[in-house]
Amino acid sequence: MSARTLYDHVSARHKVADLPTGEDQLFIGLHLMHEVTSPQAFAMLRERGLDVAFPDRTFATTDHIVPTEPSARERPLADPQAETMLQALEENVAANDITFYGLDSEYQGITHVIAPELGLSQPGMTVACGDSHTATHGAFGAIGIGIGTSQIRDVLATGCVATEKQQVRRVEVTGELPAGVYAKDIILQIIRTLGVDGGVGHVYEYGGPAIEALDMEGRLAVCNMSIEGGARAGYINPDATTYEYLAGRPYVPDGEEFEALVDDWESLRSDTDAVYDDTVTVDADGLAPQVTWGINPGQVVAIDEPVPAPADITDPTARTAAEKAIEHMAITPGEPMAGYPVDVAFLGTCTNGRLSDFREAAAILEGTSVDPDVWAVAVPGSEQVRAACEAVGIDEVFLDAGFEWRRAGCSMCIAMNQDALGPGEVCASSSNRNFIGRQGDKAGRTVLMSPAMVAAAAVEGEVVDVRGRPEVGN
Numbered sequence: 001m002s003a004r005t006l007y008d009h010v011s012a013r014h015k016v017a018d019l020p021t022g023e024d025q026l027f028i029g030l031h032l033m034h035e036v037t038s039p040q041a042f043a044m045l046r047e048r049g050l051d052v053a054f055p056d057r058t059f060a061t062t063d064h065i066v067p068t069e070p071s072a073r074e075r076p077l078a079d080p081q082a083e084t085m086l087q088a089l090e091e092n093v094a095a096n097d098i099t100f101y102g103l104d105s106e107y108q109g110i111t112h113v114i115a116p117e118l119g120l121s122q123p124g125m126t127v128a129c130g131d132s133h134t135a136t137h138g139a140f141g142a143i144g145i146g147i148g149t150s151q152i153r154d155v156l157a158t159g160c161v162a163t164e165k166q167q168v169r170r171v172e173v174t175g176e177l178p179a180g181v182y183a184k185d186i187i188l189q190i191i192r193t194l195g196v197d198g199g200v201g202h203v204y205e206y207g208g209p210a211i212e213a214l215d216m217e218g219r220l221a222v223c224n225m226s227i228e229g230g231a232r233a234g235y236i237n238p239d240a241t242t243y244e245y246l247a248g249r250p251y252v253p254d255g256e257e258f259e260a261l262v263d264d265w266e267s268l269r270s271d272t273d274a275v276y277d278d279t280v281t282v283d284a285d286g287l288a289p290q291v292t293w294g295i296n297p298g299q300v301v302a303i304d305e306p307v308p309a310p311a312d313i314t315d316p317t318a319r320t321a322a323e324k325a326i327e328h329m330a331i332t333p334g335e336p337m338a339g340y341p342v343d344v345a346f347l348g349t350c351t352n353g354r355l356s357d358f359r360e361a362a363a364i365l366e367g368t369s370v371d372p373d374v375w376a377v378a379v380p381g382s383e384q385v386r387a388a389c390e391a392v393g394i395d396e397v398f399l400d401a402g403f404e405w406r407r408a409g410c411s412m413c414i415a416m417n418q419d420a421l422g423p424g425e426v427c428a429s430s431s432n433r434n435f436i437g438r439q440g441d442k443a444g445r446t447v448l449m450s451p452a453m454v455a456a457a458a459v460e461g462e463v464v465d466v467r468g469r470p471e472v473g474n
Contacts, residue, residue, distance in 0.1 A: 003271040005168045006237055007203050010143050010268065014126045016160055023162040029125040030137075031155050032111045033060040033098070035089040036416070037130030041152035042092040052096040053159045059120060060093050061101040062086055063110045065416045068379050068406035072418065073103055082417065096156075109382025109408040112136040112350035116220060117384050119249025123238040123265035128155055133350050133432065135226040138235030139219035140242055141268060143203070145233055166232050167277035169202045173210040175285030180467035182360070183218035184352060184430070184450040186210065188290035190222075190282055191229040192300035199231030202277070205270065206236050210284035216245040217354045224351045225432050228297040237269045289466055291337045292434045292448040294325030299434075301337060303453075303465045309333035328436060329445050337463050340447065344427040345376040345403075345458035346439075347451055349413040352430035353381025355388045357451040362397040363471040364455035370402030371461030377419060378403045379411040403458070415440040428457035 004012075016025040031054070038060070045052070052058065065082040067073050077083040086103075093100040101107040107114055112133055115121045123141035127134060130152045137144035151161050171190055191198075204226050211222065219236050226234025236242075243262050246252045253261065288302035299322070301307055310322040310333065326333060331340065347353075347361055358378065370376045378398045380386035386408060389395050395405045412419040413431040420440030421427055427439055427446050434446035447463060456466045 032129035113381035119252035136224040138223040141238035172208040196298040204234040348379030361455035365401040
């Protein structure tokens with residue numbers, strides 16, 4: 001047998017058939033659902049008189065449309081459309097014996113936050129969800145893919161999905177992250193290097209010393225944004241860090257069964273002589289905090305680097321995109337993003353809504369105050385994250401500094417609830433997308449950055465370099 005990557009190992013384990021279309025039919029080991037993309041899929045099943053094939057492998061939560069302001073979570077929800085979606089999900093999961101973490105559950109939260117913390121996401125799995133950021137689960141050495149409504153129907157009805165075989169690109173991140181630079185900066189640099197379409201037709205295997213040094217929450221942040229680089233999925237080979245994180249989680253066996261699982265997970269790692277379709281190296285030594293200057297996650301500069309001039313961009317498509325971005329963001333080429341004024345600071349999402357993210361931000365906020373002209377919102381990625389933060393007083397640090405402290409949900413990442421930008425407002429955001437209109441009004445503007453950078457921007461009222469502050473160890 002020839003040497004294989006983890007992607008090859010996992011695909012081979014889950015392949016059911018070669019389809020006439022040239023696609024592979026893959027069995028899905030874990031299917032995650034939320035309230036926005038599932039109602040139509042369940043309706044399709046009812047029209048055909050079909051049952052859910054593997055309800056025990058399907059788990060649901062509510063995250064996209066739920067209010068995060070505590071007083072707004074009473075039922076019925078004030079937004080009639082949100083209430084209708086939530087009711088539909090509740091009825092569908094009850095009718096099909098699907099485990100559901102609703103608003104009254106201590107485990108409610110963003111799909112890609114709760115599945116890892118519950119131990120549902122494990123090495124060697126195929127994970128599917130009607131959400132583009134399903135690549136998050138690749139942090140465990142799984143293959144996570146986002147799927148559309150018709151594919152949700154297929155997974156519900158058969159447990160399988162049709163997917164095209166991908167090439168594998170190894171992204172080797174060498175060196176060591178400096179203080180004040182985080183996993184978010186790594187993935188922004190990767191997307192900047194390879195482009196928002198660079199991963200089309202590929203899965204990314206992230207590795208190298210800087211990746212191996214990340215804890216699981218940092219790895220989740222890196223894999224989460226694989227889709228922003230055009231990749232179908234992204235993953236990291238499982239190791240001791242992975243196994244230590246999983247041990248003791250609710251859906252992870254213990255004792256001898258766990259040890260047997262670890263032995264099996266080890267066998268899934270990419271073979272030492274695996275051959276990749278492509279290899280790219282990114283150096284973390286000397287990496288500065290990265291921020292977006294434009295309207296896609298590939299329009300990125302270091303905090304101390306000037307925004308590029310469109311005239312200096314040789315690719316016509318990229319040049320046109322840069323011209324549109326500069327007009328929308330109202331920035332001046334040749335100047336750095338440092339000093340760019342912000343109106344809103346948003347911390348949360350499936351990218352950066354975990355305990356370590358709030359801990360890093362709290363270190364910046366301790367003893368400070370949010371700029372009086374900034375609306376600052378902190379939204380834990382799950383109720384478990386919220387409880388963990390509150391157990392050690394992190395919420396008090398945010399509240400004392402002037403942040404609003406919310407309940408779990410997607411919130412301003414996608415602005416499908418009351419958390420949204422107004423016309424022309426600029427948001428320093430820990431989210432994953434800076435598309436026009438993504439965070440609310442189409443005239444709103446988004447600057448992506450790490451949680452620590454969001455906290456610093458909230459205090460200063462502008463984009464600033466978090467390095468050199470005593471709170472980050474410099």
